[in-house]
Amino acid sequence: NYAPGCKINDSDQSGFAAALALAEASDVVIFFGGIDQSIQSEGHDRRSIALPDIQMTLLQQLEKVVRAP
Numbered sequence: 001n002y003a004p005g006c007k008i009n010d011s012d013q014s015g016f017a018a019a020l021a022l023a024e025a026s027d028v029v030i031f032f033g034g035i036d037q038s039i040q041s042e043g044h045d046r047r048s049i050a051l052p053d054i055q056m057t058l059l060q061q062l063e064k065v066v067r068a069p
Contacts, residue, residue, distance in 0.1 A: 001022055001026070002022075003015065003018040003019040003021075003022045004019070005018070005019035005058045006019075006054045006055060006057075006058050007054070008034070008035060008036050008038070008039070008052060008055070009035070009036075009038060009039055009052040009054065010054055011053075011054060012054075013054070013057070013058075016057075016058055016061060019058065019062065020061060020062065020065050023062050023065045023066060024065050029062060029065075029066055031058075031059055031062060033051050033055040033059065034051070035051075035052065039052065
């Protein structure tokens with residue numbers, strides 16, 4: 001099963017609930033995150049290698065679900 005959770009670099013958290021519910025019902029959770037050319041490209045460098053804030057927020061919430069007893 002798959003739930004997008006969030007876009008690459010956006011503030012919309014409306015997909016979090018579906019991703020968290022799916023994670024809670026799953027034995028294994030795989031998070032795919034990253035960037036695209038809107039964030040970094042030739043001549044458009046980033047100052048940090050951290051994931052975009054929206055992805056970090058989702059990842060932190062997924063961690064809480066996965067670690068819950």
